[in-house]
Amino acid sequence: MHAKDLELHLTIGIGAGLGPAVEGTAGALLGWLTGRDDGADLTVRPATALPVLPARG
Structure with a gap:
C-alpha cells in the first residue's frame, strides 16, 4: 500500500445531536465545504x- 492509496474518512457535525x-x-468533505463539489x-x-452552506464570496 502506498501513501497515495490512503484516504482519511472524517465526520463533521454539531455536537449533542x-x-x-x-x-x-x-x-x-473539502470539495463540498469549498463549493467545488x-x-x-x-x-x-x-x-x-x-x-x-452559505454562499462564498
Missing part, C-alpha cells in the same frame, strides 16, 4: 439532505 453529521473522505459522495446522519 443539535444538527446532522456529514461524513466522507477528507477530499469529498456537490457532496454526492457524502453521507448524512440522520438520513436527510446535505445542509445548505
Whole structure:
C-alpha cells in the first residue's frame, strides 16, 4: 500500500445531536465545504439532505 492509496474518512457535525453529521473522505468533505463539489459522495446522519452552506464570496 502506498501513501497515495490512503484516504482519511472524517465526520463533521454539531455536537449533542443539535444538527446532522456529514461524513466522507477528507477530499469529498473539502470539495463540498469549498463549493467545488456537490457532496454526492457524502453521507448524512440522520438520513436527510446535505445542509445548505452559505454562499462564498
